[in-house]
Amino acid sequence: MTLERDVLQRLRNAANKVKRSSEDAPATSDHSTKYHEWRSQAEIQSIRDSLLTWYDREFSSGNQRSMPWRIHDTMETSTKSKDQRAYEVWISEVMLQQTQVERVRPYFMKWLQKWPTLLDLANATEEDVRTVWSGLGYYSRATRLLGGAKIVAAIFDGKLPEDTTTLEKQVPGIGRYTAGAVTSIAYGLPCAAVDGNVVRVLARLRAIGGDPKSTVVDKLFWSLASSLISASRPGAFNQALMDLGATICTPRNPGCGRCPVREHCLARTETDNWKSISSDNNSIEDIKTAISSETSNDCTLCPRVFSFESQTPDPSVYPPKQIKTERPVKNFTVIVVERLSEDGFRQVRLHQRKAEGLLAGMWEFGMVELDEGKSTISPKVQRKRKRGGGEVETNSTSAQKGRKKSQASEKLDEDIAIVAVKDVLGLSTISRSHLGAVARSASSALTIESRKHVGTVTHTFSHVVWQMEVEHWKVSGENGDGEHTNDAKWVNIDEIHYTAMGNGMKKAWNLVDAVSEKGNVLSKRKRAGKGANLDNPTGSDE
Protein backbone atom coordinates (compact mmCIF):
# COMPACT_ATOMS: atom_id res chain seq x y z
CA MET A 1 0.00 0.00 0.00
CA THR A 2 1.44 3.39 -0.90
CA LEU A 3 1.92 6.00 1.74
CA GLU A 4 -0.98 8.17 0.57
CA ARG A 5 -3.38 5.23 0.39
CA ASP A 6 -2.23 3.88 3.72
CA VAL A 7 -2.96 7.13 5.52
CA LEU A 8 -6.15 7.75 3.62
CA GLN A 9 -7.43 4.29 4.48
CA ARG A 10 -6.66 4.87 8.13
CA LEU A 11 -8.69 8.05 8.19
CA ARG A 12 -11.53 6.61 6.11
CA ASN A 13 -11.85 3.71 8.57
CA ALA A 14 -12.35 6.21 11.33
CA ALA A 15 -14.70 8.37 9.32
CA ASN A 16 -16.83 5.37 8.31
CA LYS A 17 -17.39 4.53 11.93
CA VAL A 18 -19.30 7.74 12.31
CA LYS A 19 -21.96 6.39 9.98
CA ARG A 20 -22.38 3.11 11.86
CA SER A 21 -23.99 2.45 15.16
CA SER A 22 -21.58 1.59 17.94
CA GLU A 23 -22.96 -2.02 18.08
CA ASP A 24 -22.02 -3.00 14.57
CA ALA A 25 -18.77 -1.03 14.30
CA PRO A 26 -15.98 -3.45 13.32
CA ALA A 27 -12.93 -3.69 15.51
CA THR A 28 -10.85 -2.13 12.79
CA SER A 29 -7.23 -1.64 13.63
CA ASP A 30 -6.43 2.02 13.05
CA HIS A 31 -2.70 1.51 12.75
CA SER A 32 -0.06 -0.81 14.01
CA THR A 33 3.45 -0.04 15.24
CA LYS A 34 4.66 -0.93 11.77
CA TYR A 35 3.01 2.24 10.51
CA HIS A 36 5.96 4.19 11.98
CA GLU A 37 8.70 2.28 10.18
CA TRP A 38 10.38 3.32 6.97
CA ARG A 39 8.47 1.78 4.08
CA SER A 40 11.40 0.61 1.98
CA GLN A 41 15.08 1.00 1.22
CA ALA A 42 14.08 3.16 -1.73
CA GLU A 43 12.25 5.53 0.58
CA ILE A 44 15.29 5.76 2.87
CA GLN A 45 17.56 6.52 -0.07
CA SER A 46 15.20 9.14 -1.40
CA ILE A 47 15.02 10.94 1.98
CA ARG A 48 18.83 10.89 2.29
CA ASP A 49 19.36 12.26 -1.20
CA SER A 50 16.72 14.96 -0.82
CA LEU A 51 18.10 16.12 2.51
CA LEU A 52 21.72 16.25 1.39
CA THR A 53 20.83 18.04 -1.84
CA TRP A 54 18.91 20.61 0.18
CA TYR A 55 21.79 20.96 2.68
CA ASP A 56 24.34 21.57 -0.11
CA ARG A 57 22.06 24.01 -1.89
CA GLU A 58 21.48 25.97 1.31
CA PHE A 59 25.24 26.12 1.85
CA SER A 60 26.10 27.30 -1.65
CA SER A 61 23.35 29.90 -1.60
CA GLY A 62 24.59 31.21 1.76
CA ASN A 63 21.34 30.30 3.53
CA GLN A 64 22.86 27.69 5.78
CA ARG A 65 23.12 28.78 9.38
CA SER A 66 26.64 30.11 9.74
CA MET A 67 28.45 28.70 12.74
CA PRO A 68 32.16 29.02 13.47
CA TRP A 69 32.45 25.32 14.35
CA ARG A 70 30.92 24.22 11.04
CA ILE A 71 32.94 23.15 8.00
CA HIS A 72 31.09 21.89 4.94
CA ASP A 73 32.32 18.36 4.32
CA THR A 74 32.62 18.53 0.51
CA MET A 75 32.70 22.23 -0.35
CA GLU A 76 35.27 23.51 2.14
CA THR A 77 38.86 22.52 2.71
CA SER A 78 39.94 22.26 6.31
CA THR A 79 43.52 22.27 7.51
CA LYS A 80 42.44 21.04 10.90
CA SER A 81 43.18 17.50 12.02
CA LYS A 82 40.29 15.19 12.86
CA ASP A 83 41.25 15.34 16.52
CA GLN A 84 41.09 19.12 16.54
CA ARG A 85 37.72 18.99 14.77
CA ALA A 86 36.50 16.51 17.37
CA TYR A 87 37.52 18.89 20.17
CA GLU A 88 35.74 21.83 18.53
CA VAL A 89 32.59 19.83 17.76
CA TRP A 90 32.53 18.61 21.35
CA ILE A 91 32.78 22.14 22.78
CA SER A 92 30.14 23.48 20.39
CA GLU A 93 27.70 20.64 21.03
CA VAL A 94 27.95 21.00 24.80
CA MET A 95 27.47 24.77 24.53
CA LEU A 96 24.46 24.29 22.24
CA GLN A 97 22.62 22.10 24.75
CA GLN A 98 19.59 24.17 25.86
CA THR A 99 21.14 27.29 24.31
CA GLN A 100 20.49 29.18 21.08
CA VAL A 101 23.13 29.31 18.33
CA GLU A 102 23.34 33.11 18.46
CA ARG A 103 24.17 33.06 22.14
CA VAL A 104 26.73 30.31 21.79
CA ARG A 105 28.72 31.92 18.97
CA PRO A 106 30.74 34.50 21.03
CA TYR A 107 31.28 32.03 23.87
CA PHE A 108 32.64 29.45 21.47
CA MET A 109 35.09 31.97 20.00
CA LYS A 110 36.19 33.13 23.43
CA TRP A 111 36.64 29.55 24.62
CA LEU A 112 38.82 28.58 21.66
CA GLN A 113 40.90 31.69 22.03
CA LYS A 114 41.60 30.80 25.63
CA TRP A 115 42.01 27.03 25.13
CA PRO A 116 42.77 26.36 21.44
CA THR A 117 43.32 22.63 21.99
CA LEU A 118 42.02 19.94 24.28
CA LEU A 119 45.39 19.78 26.05
CA ASP A 120 45.22 23.51 26.76
CA LEU A 121 41.80 23.01 28.30
CA ALA A 122 43.04 20.11 30.41
CA ASN A 123 45.42 22.54 32.17
CA ALA A 124 42.72 25.05 33.08
CA THR A 125 41.15 25.45 36.51
CA GLU A 126 37.48 25.24 37.46
CA GLU A 127 37.48 28.94 38.23
CA ASP A 128 38.86 29.66 34.72
CA VAL A 129 36.17 27.67 32.93
CA ARG A 130 33.37 29.05 35.08
CA THR A 131 34.54 32.57 34.34
CA VAL A 132 34.63 32.07 30.56
CA TRP A 133 31.26 30.28 30.72
CA SER A 134 29.74 33.00 32.89
CA GLY A 135 26.41 34.13 31.43
CA LEU A 136 25.81 31.02 29.29
CA GLY A 137 23.82 29.16 31.96
CA TYR A 138 23.80 25.51 33.06
CA TYR A 139 27.23 26.00 34.55
CA SER A 140 27.92 22.36 35.35
CA ARG A 141 28.50 21.94 31.61
CA ALA A 142 31.71 23.96 31.91
CA THR A 143 33.16 21.93 34.76
CA ARG A 144 32.15 18.68 33.07
CA LEU A 145 34.00 19.76 29.93
CA LEU A 146 37.06 20.42 32.05
CA GLY A 147 36.72 17.05 33.80
CA GLY A 148 36.35 15.34 30.41
CA ALA A 149 39.40 17.12 28.99
CA LYS A 150 41.53 16.04 31.95
CA ILE A 151 40.53 12.41 31.47
CA VAL A 152 41.09 12.48 27.70
CA ALA A 153 44.51 14.09 28.27
CA ALA A 154 45.46 11.49 30.87
CA ILE A 155 44.07 8.33 29.27
CA PHE A 156 43.70 8.98 25.55
CA ASP A 157 46.74 11.11 24.82
CA GLY A 158 44.61 14.22 24.38
CA LYS A 159 42.50 12.75 21.56
CA LEU A 160 38.80 12.11 21.88
CA PRO A 161 38.12 8.40 21.25
CA GLU A 162 36.61 7.52 17.89
CA ASP A 163 33.86 5.22 19.07
CA THR A 164 30.63 6.26 20.69
CA THR A 165 30.68 3.63 23.44
CA THR A 166 34.06 4.70 24.80
CA LEU A 167 33.10 8.35 24.55
CA GLU A 168 29.89 7.79 26.47
CA LYS A 169 31.38 5.52 29.10
CA GLN A 170 34.68 7.21 29.77
CA VAL A 171 34.34 10.92 29.11
CA PRO A 172 32.25 12.81 31.67
CA GLY A 173 29.53 14.95 30.16
CA ILE A 174 29.39 13.08 26.85
CA GLY A 175 26.04 11.41 26.29
CA ARG A 176 24.67 9.49 23.34
CA TYR A 177 23.83 12.59 21.29
CA THR A 178 27.21 14.31 21.74
CA ALA A 179 29.05 11.05 21.05
CA GLY A 180 27.09 10.66 17.80
CA ALA A 181 27.74 14.27 16.76
CA VAL A 182 31.49 14.07 17.45
CA THR A 183 32.03 10.73 15.71
CA SER A 184 29.88 11.53 12.67
CA ILE A 185 30.98 15.13 12.10
CA ALA A 186 34.66 14.91 13.04
CA TYR A 187 35.52 11.28 12.32
CA GLY A 188 33.05 10.58 9.49
CA LEU A 189 31.49 7.52 11.14
CA PRO A 190 27.84 6.59 10.49
CA CYS A 191 26.53 7.29 13.99
CA ALA A 192 23.14 8.85 14.60
CA ALA A 193 22.77 12.02 16.68
CA VAL A 194 19.22 12.58 17.89
CA ASP A 195 18.56 15.97 19.45
CA GLY A 196 15.29 17.88 19.92
CA ASN A 197 15.22 19.08 16.31
CA VAL A 198 15.75 15.57 14.98
CA VAL A 199 13.04 14.18 17.27
CA ARG A 200 10.58 16.69 15.86
CA VAL A 201 11.39 15.89 12.23
CA LEU A 202 11.25 12.13 12.76
CA ALA A 203 8.05 12.31 14.82
CA ARG A 204 6.39 14.10 11.91
CA LEU A 205 7.90 12.03 9.12
CA ARG A 206 6.57 8.88 10.85
CA ALA A 207 3.52 10.41 12.62
CA ILE A 208 4.65 9.19 16.03
CA GLY A 209 2.12 10.21 18.66
CA GLY A 210 3.85 8.60 21.65
CA ASP A 211 5.65 10.50 24.38
CA PRO A 212 9.11 11.28 22.96
CA LYS A 213 10.59 11.06 26.45
CA SER A 214 9.42 7.49 27.01
CA THR A 215 12.07 4.79 26.66
CA VAL A 216 10.24 2.91 23.95
CA VAL A 217 9.64 5.96 21.76
CA ASP A 218 13.17 7.24 22.34
CA LYS A 219 14.44 3.86 21.18
CA LEU A 220 12.36 4.14 18.03
CA PHE A 221 13.80 7.59 17.21
CA TRP A 222 17.36 6.28 17.51
CA SER A 223 16.52 3.27 15.40
CA LEU A 224 14.86 5.38 12.68
CA ALA A 225 17.79 7.82 12.65
CA SER A 226 20.37 5.03 12.54
CA SER A 227 18.77 3.38 9.54
CA LEU A 228 18.37 6.71 7.76
CA ILE A 229 21.93 8.03 8.14
CA SER A 230 24.11 8.35 5.07
CA ALA A 231 27.19 6.12 5.28
CA SER A 232 29.16 8.31 2.87
CA ARG A 233 28.36 11.69 4.47
CA PRO A 234 27.19 10.99 8.03
CA GLY A 235 28.24 14.33 9.52
CA ALA A 236 26.56 16.37 6.79
CA PHE A 237 23.47 14.20 7.02
CA ASN A 238 23.11 14.65 10.79
CA GLN A 239 23.59 18.39 10.46
CA ALA A 240 21.07 18.53 7.60
CA LEU A 241 18.45 16.77 9.73
CA MET A 242 19.09 19.15 12.64
CA ASP A 243 18.99 22.17 10.33
CA LEU A 244 15.71 21.02 8.82
CA GLY A 245 14.20 20.90 12.31
CA ALA A 246 15.67 24.28 13.24
CA THR A 247 14.69 26.19 10.11
CA ILE A 248 11.72 24.53 8.33
CA CYS A 249 10.18 21.80 10.46
CA THR A 250 9.84 24.23 13.35
CA PRO A 251 7.77 23.59 16.50
CA ARG A 252 4.94 25.82 15.27
CA ASN A 253 3.86 26.50 11.68
CA PRO A 254 6.27 24.15 9.89
CA GLY A 255 7.07 25.26 6.35
CA CYS A 256 5.92 22.04 4.66
CA GLY A 257 5.70 23.75 1.27
CA ARG A 258 9.49 24.28 1.32
CA CYS A 259 10.37 20.96 2.91
CA PRO A 260 12.72 18.73 0.90
CA VAL A 261 11.23 15.51 2.35
CA ARG A 262 7.54 16.44 2.33
CA GLU A 263 6.55 13.63 -0.03
CA HIS A 264 7.66 11.12 2.62
CA CYS A 265 6.01 12.86 5.55
CA LEU A 266 3.11 11.02 7.22
CA ALA A 267 2.11 14.03 9.33
CA ARG A 268 1.70 16.20 6.27
CA THR A 269 -0.17 13.46 4.40
CA GLU A 270 -2.48 12.86 7.35
CA THR A 271 -3.23 16.55 7.53
CA ASP A 272 -4.01 16.82 3.82
CA ASN A 273 -6.21 13.75 3.90
CA TRP A 274 -7.94 14.93 7.01
CA LYS A 275 -8.88 18.11 5.27
CA SER A 276 -10.15 16.19 2.28
CA ILE A 277 -12.32 13.85 4.42
CA SER A 278 -13.65 16.57 6.63
CA SER A 279 -14.87 18.52 3.63
CA ASP A 280 -16.59 15.35 2.37
CA ASN A 281 -19.55 13.82 4.24
CA ASN A 282 -18.53 14.12 7.87
CA SER A 283 -18.15 17.06 10.16
CA ILE A 284 -14.81 17.50 11.90
CA GLU A 285 -16.57 17.00 15.21
CA ASP A 286 -17.90 13.61 14.05
CA ILE A 287 -14.49 12.49 12.84
CA LYS A 288 -12.85 13.73 16.01
CA THR A 289 -15.29 11.75 18.09
CA ALA A 290 -14.83 8.64 16.00
CA ILE A 291 -11.06 8.74 16.04
CA SER A 292 -10.48 9.84 19.59
CA SER A 293 -12.76 7.08 20.91
CA GLU A 294 -11.00 4.46 18.81
CA THR A 295 -10.32 1.43 20.97
CA SER A 296 -8.87 -0.98 18.45
CA ASN A 297 -5.62 0.85 17.92
CA ASP A 298 -2.96 -1.82 18.36
CA CYS A 299 0.02 0.50 18.02
CA THR A 300 1.96 0.20 21.26
CA LEU A 301 3.42 3.69 20.96
CA CYS A 302 0.62 6.14 20.26
CA PRO A 303 -2.05 6.84 22.86
CA ARG A 304 -4.48 8.00 20.16
CA VAL A 305 -4.58 8.64 16.47
CA PHE A 306 -4.44 12.38 16.33
CA SER A 307 -4.20 15.20 18.78
CA PHE A 308 -7.21 17.49 18.52
CA GLU A 309 -5.99 20.83 19.63
CA SER A 310 -7.62 22.89 16.94
CA GLN A 311 -10.28 22.65 14.28
CA THR A 312 -7.56 22.59 11.66
CA PRO A 313 -5.22 19.67 12.22
CA ASP A 314 -1.62 20.42 11.47
CA PRO A 315 1.64 18.39 11.36
CA SER A 316 2.78 20.26 14.46
CA VAL A 317 0.57 18.02 16.62
CA TYR A 318 3.58 15.68 16.36
CA PRO A 319 5.41 15.11 18.62
CA PRO A 320 2.81 15.47 21.40
CA LYS A 321 3.46 18.50 23.57
CA GLN A 322 4.92 17.96 26.98
CA ILE A 323 2.68 19.14 29.78
CA LYS A 324 4.53 21.95 31.45
CA THR A 325 4.65 21.67 35.18
CA GLU A 326 4.56 24.86 37.16
CA ARG A 327 7.98 25.84 38.47
CA PRO A 328 8.16 26.55 42.20
CA VAL A 329 9.05 30.12 43.13
CA LYS A 330 11.74 30.83 45.72
CA ASN A 331 11.99 34.26 47.27
CA PHE A 332 15.28 35.88 48.15
CA THR A 333 16.67 39.19 49.21
CA VAL A 334 19.88 39.93 47.37
CA ILE A 335 22.10 42.31 49.28
CA VAL A 336 24.63 44.12 47.16
CA VAL A 337 27.12 45.43 49.68
CA GLU A 338 29.29 48.18 48.27
CA ARG A 339 32.18 50.18 49.68
CA LEU A 340 34.85 52.54 48.50
CA SER A 341 38.35 51.05 48.68
CA GLU A 342 41.28 52.98 50.10
CA ASP A 343 42.32 53.77 46.52
CA GLY A 344 38.89 55.19 45.76
CA PHE A 345 37.51 52.24 43.75
CA ARG A 346 33.92 51.10 44.12
CA GLN A 347 33.94 47.52 45.33
CA VAL A 348 31.28 44.91 46.02
CA ARG A 349 31.31 41.92 48.31
CA LEU A 350 30.96 38.49 46.69
CA HIS A 351 30.50 35.02 48.12
CA GLN A 352 31.16 31.69 46.48
CA ARG A 353 28.45 29.05 46.39
CA LYS A 354 29.02 25.47 47.47
CA ALA A 355 30.90 23.15 45.12
CA GLU A 356 27.77 21.10 44.43
CA GLY A 357 24.23 21.80 43.35
CA LEU A 358 22.70 24.69 41.47
CA LEU A 359 25.28 27.25 40.26
CA ALA A 360 28.00 25.22 41.95
CA GLY A 361 31.10 27.28 42.68
CA MET A 362 29.69 30.49 41.16
CA TRP A 363 30.03 33.87 42.89
CA GLU A 364 27.08 35.87 44.15
CA PHE A 365 26.09 38.83 46.31
CA GLY A 366 24.78 38.27 49.82
CA MET A 367 21.56 36.27 49.58
CA VAL A 368 18.89 35.65 52.16
CA GLU A 369 16.37 32.98 51.34
CA LEU A 370 12.95 34.02 52.58
CA ASP A 371 10.17 31.92 54.00
CA GLU A 372 8.36 29.85 51.47
CA GLY A 373 5.00 31.20 50.44
CA LYS A 374 5.37 34.58 52.15
CA SER A 375 5.30 37.85 50.30
CA THR A 376 8.69 39.40 49.90
CA ILE A 377 7.36 42.92 50.33
CA SER A 378 5.24 43.99 53.27
CA PRO A 379 2.24 46.27 52.55
CA LYS A 380 3.90 48.93 54.70
CA VAL A 381 7.01 48.90 52.52
CA GLN A 382 4.96 48.81 49.33
CA ARG A 383 3.07 51.95 50.42
CA LYS A 384 6.30 53.62 51.34
CA ARG A 385 7.87 52.84 47.99
CA LYS A 386 4.89 54.20 46.10
CA ARG A 387 5.12 57.45 48.00
CA GLY A 388 8.80 57.91 48.41
CA GLY A 389 10.63 56.31 45.49
CA GLY A 390 11.95 53.22 47.21
CA GLU A 391 14.30 54.49 49.90
CA VAL A 392 14.19 52.34 53.01
CA GLU A 393 16.07 53.70 55.97
CA THR A 394 17.49 51.16 58.36
CA ASN A 395 16.78 53.31 61.39
CA SER A 396 13.22 54.07 60.33
CA THR A 397 11.99 50.53 60.90
CA SER A 398 10.18 49.72 64.08
CA ALA A 399 12.72 47.12 65.18
CA GLN A 400 15.56 49.55 64.77
CA LYS A 401 13.70 52.28 66.63
CA GLY A 402 13.28 49.87 69.52
CA ARG A 403 17.02 49.53 69.70
CA LYS A 404 17.48 53.30 69.75
CA LYS A 405 20.43 53.21 67.39
CA SER A 406 21.00 55.58 64.52
CA GLN A 407 21.47 54.18 61.03
CA ALA A 408 24.84 55.75 60.37
CA SER A 409 26.46 54.34 63.47
CA GLU A 410 25.10 50.78 63.17
CA LYS A 411 27.67 48.02 62.90
CA LEU A 412 26.82 45.37 60.35
CA ASP A 413 26.32 42.46 62.69
CA GLU A 414 24.22 39.46 61.87
CA ASP A 415 21.31 40.24 64.17
CA ILE A 416 20.86 43.78 62.95
CA ALA A 417 21.10 42.76 59.31
CA ILE A 418 18.53 40.04 59.78
CA VAL A 419 16.18 42.23 61.81
CA ALA A 420 16.47 44.89 59.14
CA VAL A 421 15.74 42.51 56.28
CA LYS A 422 12.93 40.82 58.19
CA ASP A 423 11.32 44.13 59.04
CA VAL A 424 11.58 45.56 55.55
CA LEU A 425 10.05 42.41 54.14
CA GLY A 426 7.46 41.89 56.87
CA LEU A 427 8.56 38.35 57.71
CA SER A 428 8.86 36.57 61.00
CA THR A 429 11.72 34.17 60.30
CA ILE A 430 14.54 34.09 57.86
CA SER A 431 17.17 31.62 56.74
CA ARG A 432 20.56 33.14 57.46
CA SER A 433 22.47 31.56 54.57
CA HIS A 434 25.24 33.80 53.23
CA LEU A 435 24.30 36.87 55.18
CA GLY A 436 25.88 35.32 58.24
CA ALA A 437 29.22 35.23 56.46
CA VAL A 438 29.02 38.92 55.66
CA ALA A 439 28.15 39.80 59.19
CA ARG A 440 30.69 37.62 60.95
CA SER A 441 33.59 38.83 58.89
CA ALA A 442 32.44 42.41 59.06
CA SER A 443 31.17 42.81 62.58
CA SER A 444 34.13 44.65 63.96
CA ALA A 445 34.96 47.04 61.19
CA LEU A 446 32.15 47.84 58.79
CA THR A 447 29.52 50.50 59.22
CA ILE A 448 26.30 50.72 57.23
CA GLU A 449 26.18 54.12 55.60
CA SER A 450 22.96 53.66 53.67
CA ARG A 451 20.54 51.04 52.58
CA LYS A 452 18.19 51.13 49.62
CA HIS A 453 15.74 48.77 47.98
CA VAL A 454 16.40 49.13 44.26
CA GLY A 455 13.88 46.77 42.70
CA THR A 456 12.97 43.20 41.88
CA VAL A 457 14.68 40.73 39.60
CA THR A 458 13.23 37.45 38.44
CA HIS A 459 15.47 34.70 37.18
CA THR A 460 14.11 31.49 35.75
CA PHE A 461 15.94 28.18 35.85
CA SER A 462 14.66 25.02 34.20
CA HIS A 463 13.13 23.79 37.46
CA VAL A 464 12.71 26.82 39.71
CA VAL A 465 12.11 30.56 39.60
CA TRP A 466 14.07 32.94 41.80
CA GLN A 467 12.22 36.07 42.78
CA MET A 468 14.80 38.47 44.15
CA GLU A 469 14.29 41.73 45.99
CA VAL A 470 17.49 43.65 45.47
CA GLU A 471 18.94 45.89 48.15
CA HIS A 472 21.94 48.12 47.81
CA TRP A 473 23.87 48.63 51.04
CA LYS A 474 26.72 51.08 51.22
CA VAL A 475 29.25 50.45 53.92
CA SER A 476 32.55 51.93 54.97
CA GLY A 477 35.54 50.34 56.60
CA GLU A 478 37.45 47.11 56.19
CA ASN A 479 36.78 43.50 57.02
CA GLY A 480 40.04 42.96 58.88
CA ASP A 481 40.88 39.24 58.72
CA GLY A 482 37.82 38.59 56.61
CA GLU A 483 38.86 40.85 53.70
CA HIS A 484 39.48 37.86 51.47
CA THR A 485 38.57 34.36 52.56
CA ASN A 486 38.26 31.13 50.58
CA ASP A 487 34.66 31.86 49.74
CA ALA A 488 34.27 35.63 50.05
CA LYS A 489 36.05 38.61 48.53
CA TRP A 490 35.74 42.24 47.52
CA VAL A 491 36.02 42.97 43.80
CA ASN A 492 36.16 46.24 41.91
CA ILE A 493 32.89 46.81 40.10
CA ASP A 494 34.48 46.70 36.64
CA GLU A 495 35.49 43.08 37.36
CA ILE A 496 31.91 41.95 37.92
CA HIS A 497 31.34 41.15 34.27
CA TYR A 498 34.49 39.02 34.18
CA THR A 499 33.64 37.07 37.30
CA ALA A 500 32.01 33.64 37.30
CA MET A 501 28.51 34.78 38.25
CA GLY A 502 25.10 33.59 37.14
CA ASN A 503 22.82 35.75 35.02
CA GLY A 504 20.48 36.37 37.97
CA MET A 505 23.29 38.06 39.91
CA LYS A 506 24.34 40.06 36.88
CA LYS A 507 20.77 41.26 36.44
CA ALA A 508 20.75 42.32 40.11
CA TRP A 509 24.00 44.21 39.60
CA ASN A 510 22.73 45.92 36.42
CA LEU A 511 19.74 47.13 38.40
CA VAL A 512 21.90 48.52 41.21
CA ASP A 513 24.24 50.10 38.70
CA ALA A 514 21.40 51.73 36.76
CA VAL A 515 19.84 53.14 39.94
CA SER A 516 23.24 54.39 41.19
CA GLU A 517 23.92 56.02 37.84
CA LYS A 518 20.55 57.76 37.90
CA GLY A 519 21.15 58.94 41.45
CA ASN A 520 24.60 60.09 40.49
CA VAL A 521 23.31 62.30 37.68
CA LEU A 522 20.73 63.91 39.98
CA SER A 523 23.33 64.39 42.65
CA LYS A 524 25.77 65.99 40.24
CA ARG A 525 23.09 68.42 39.10
CA LYS A 526 22.30 69.35 42.69
CA ARG A 527 25.91 69.82 43.61
CA ALA A 528 26.68 71.66 40.39
CA GLY A 529 24.14 74.27 41.49
CA LYS A 530 26.15 74.76 44.65
CA GLY A 531 29.49 74.67 42.82
CA ALA A 532 30.44 71.33 44.39
CA ASN A 533 33.08 68.89 43.13
CA LEU A 534 31.58 66.73 40.35
CA ASP A 535 34.15 63.97 40.58
CA ASN A 536 32.72 62.19 43.56
CA PRO A 537 33.89 58.62 42.96
CA THR A 538 31.13 57.07 45.02
CA GLY A 539 28.55 57.96 42.39
CA SER A 540 26.14 58.44 45.24
CA ASP A 541 23.61 61.08 46.19
CA GLU A 542 23.39 59.84 49.75
Ligand code: SF4
Ligand atom coordinates in the same frame (compact mmCIF):
# COMPACT_ATOMS: atom_id res chain seq x y z
S1 SF4 B 1 6.57 18.07 5.50
FE1 SF4 B 1 6.26 19.54 7.12
S2 SF4 B 1 5.95 18.34 8.95
FE2 SF4 B 1 6.80 16.98 7.42
S3 SF4 B 1 9.00 16.99 7.84
FE3 SF4 B 1 8.59 18.55 6.29
S4 SF4 B 1 8.29 20.46 7.42
FE4 SF4 B 1 8.13 18.76 8.87
Ligand SMILES: [Zn+2]
Ligand atom coordinates in the same frame (compact mmCIF):
# COMPACT_ATOMS: atom_id res chain seq x y z
ZN1 LIG C 1 1.34 4.68 16.57
